[in-house]
Amino acid sequence: MIKLFFALILVNNLQCFSQDFLKLFKYHIPENIKIDEVLSNSLDLNLQRNAVLNPELIYLTLKYYQQYDGSNFDTKLFETLKSNERVWITTRTKWAGNTLEKIELTNNREIIGNAEVDLKKLIIVVRSKEDDRLIYLTYDEKQLRDFYIVKYYNNDPEIKYDKEVDYISVRNQIESEKKQYFIEVKENSEMLSSPEEIVQNVANNWYLLYDNPELDASAILIASLIDVLSDKSRNKYSLFIGSVFVNNSIDFDESINFPGIDHTVTLNKTASLPQFSLGIGYKLYFNNKSLFLSYIDIQFFYSKGYSEKTSNQSVVYKSTEINGNFTTEELLRNFDDDFMLSSLNSYNLKLSIPVYENDFFTLEAGFNFSLNSYIYKPDMYFTFSKYRTEYDSNGQPVARETLALGSQTIKDEVTKEYVSVIPMIDMSAKIYNRLGAKISAGYNYAAFNLFYYTTLFF
Numbered sequence: 001m002i003k004l005f006f007a008l009i010l011v012n013n014l015q016c017f018s019q020d021f022l023k024l025f026k027y028h029i030p031e032n033i034k035i036d037e038v039l040s041n042s043l044d045l046n047l048q049r050n051a052v053l054n055p056e057l058i059y060l061t062l063k064y065y066q067q068y069d070g071s072n073f074d075t076k077l078f079e080t081l082k083s084n085e086r087v088w089i090t091t092r093t094k095w096a097g098n099t100l101e102k103i104e105l106t107n108n109r110e111i112i113g114n115a116e117v118d119l120k121k122l123i124i125v126v127r128s129k130e131d132d133r134l135i136y137l138t139y140d141e142k143q144l145r146d147f148y149i150v151k152y153y154n155n156d157p158e159i160k161y162d163k164e165v166d167y168i169s170v171r172n173q174i175e176s177e178k179k180q181y182f183i184e185v186k187e188n189s190e191m192l193s194s195p196e197e198i199v200q201n202v203a204n205n206w207y208l209l210y211d212n213p214e215l216d217a218s219a220i221l222i223a224s225l226i227d228v229l230s231d232k233s234r235n236k237y238s239l240f241i242g243s244v245f246v247n248n249s250i251d252f253d254e255s256i257n258f259p260g261i262d263h264t265v266t267l268n269k270t271a272s273l274p275q276f277s278l279g280i281g282y283k284l285y286f287n288n289k290s291l292f293l294s295y296i297d298i299q300f301f302y303s304k305g306y307s308e309k310t311s312n313q314s315v316v317y318k319s320t321e322i323n324g325n326f327t328t329e330e331l332l333r334n335f336d337d338d339f340m341l342s343s344l345n346s347y348n349l350k351l352s353i354p355v356y357e358n359d360f361f362t363l364e365a366g367f368n369f370s371l372n373s374y375i376y377k378p379d380m381y382f383t384f385s386k387y388r389t390e391y392d393s394n395g396q397p398v399a400r401e402t403l404a405l406g407s408q409t410i411k412d413e414v415t416k417e418y419v420s421v422i423p424m425i426d427m428s429a430k431i432y433n434r435l436g437a438k439i440s441a442g443y444n445y446a447a448f449n450l451f452y453y454t455t456l457f458f
Contacts, residue, residue: 021047024157025148028062032070039068054088054207055152057081059145060135083132089124095210095217096122102218109359111225114195118203146171179208179215186220198224237282240438242449244275244303247346247372258384260404261330263317273305273344277447297352297364305344312338315382327389328403335381343375352426364426368442373417380410
């Protein structure tokens with residue numbers, strides 16, 4: 001039967017369930033309390049409050065209600081219960097205040113911000129009395145007290161009191177396991193899933209730590225939160241939304257030949273569309289601290305153009321060639337000279353590393369690998385002509401021959417894809433908590449994004 005009580009009870013499971021104390025201690029609650037709704041609710045509330053304050057108070061709380069004779073409570077026992085409550089509240093308040101003071105000395109806002117809320121909840125000022133002290137218990141009373149505590153730790157209403165079991169020893173072994181948890185988590189923060197977990201565990205189990213130099217709560221919190229906040233809290237996915245203002249890596253490069261004309265028209269134009277962008281990123285850290293080159297920032301994002309842009313390409317060409325008595329003239333004109341860029345989609349992978357980083361500002365350098373597709377539609381109408389003229393000895397034209405004459409319309413929509421690699425500089429600033437803003441710039445690229453570090457994927 002002793003083995004039943006040796007079951008490992010992880011500390012972080014202690015407060016994960018909402019215990020029904022009336023059900024848990026149903027065999028130890030008198031019938032005259034159970035049938036009275038007001039008294040049973042009062043007992044339940046007192047057990048909930050005192051078990052969190054210190055499980056040792058469960059014994060005195062139950063004993064006080066067990067003394068109820070149907071009309072009156074034992075007033076002396078009531079004063080003893082309240083005296084013990086005040087002792088533990090005062091002790092917890094002093095412990096929480098001292099722990100918070102040591103944490104505030106770190107001047108680390110993230111550590112303080114994560115710890116202070118739960119610790120401040122434990123600070124309650126009560127007016128103590130001169131004769132307040134913890135009650136002396138006989139061996140048998142300690143056995144019963146620790147039986148209740150073991151029952152509470154196991155959350156098992158069916159555990160029955162057995163005189164042959166050394167409950168003092170059982171309780172000590174269970175609490176040793178709990179204390180070992182704090183020793184291990186201080187050395188290995190990977191056991192934690194979030195900063196809230198270690199803070200709540202410390203606060204909920206303060207009575208195991210308050211008089212134990214080996215388990216100094218402030219040292220446990222500082223060591224654990226530094227690792228968790230610098231590693232797990234930083235190594236989060238980032239979601240971002242923004243706009244690309246400049247993406248001037250698009251080139252229109254077209255060559256147009258005309259029948260009978262020796263000249264080839266080369267159209268070359270660089271253009272860009274403003275783009276709306278969405279993305280996700282992840283910082284893969286090589287070191288838990290903020291150091292130069294300590295991580296690689298990996299980002300994937302999609303950008304889509306949200307407007308159309310029209311550009312002009314004027315073409316006027318005239319050439320005159322003289323060969324003896326013959327002159328050859330070429331004339332090329334463009335009357336409608338519009339290019340319309342109607343679509344620009346980009347799929348990007350950006351890799352960057354930190355150059356400088358502090359609590360509020362980060363400078364990164366890297367490369368943006370981009371697959372782009374765009375659609376443009378020219379609207380051009382060309383006229384062309386080529387004439388050869390013969391002149392006499394007096395320089396007068398005597399004959400003219402048309403070598404080429406015509407027009408050409410170009411309206412076919414063109415879709416193209418290209419890959420670009422752009423060196424980038426990213427400047428990020430923290431706005432509030434996990435929210436920040438980032439400016440990205442390259443020799444032909446500029447973007448602005450709002451980003452949010454999230455624990456969504458953990």
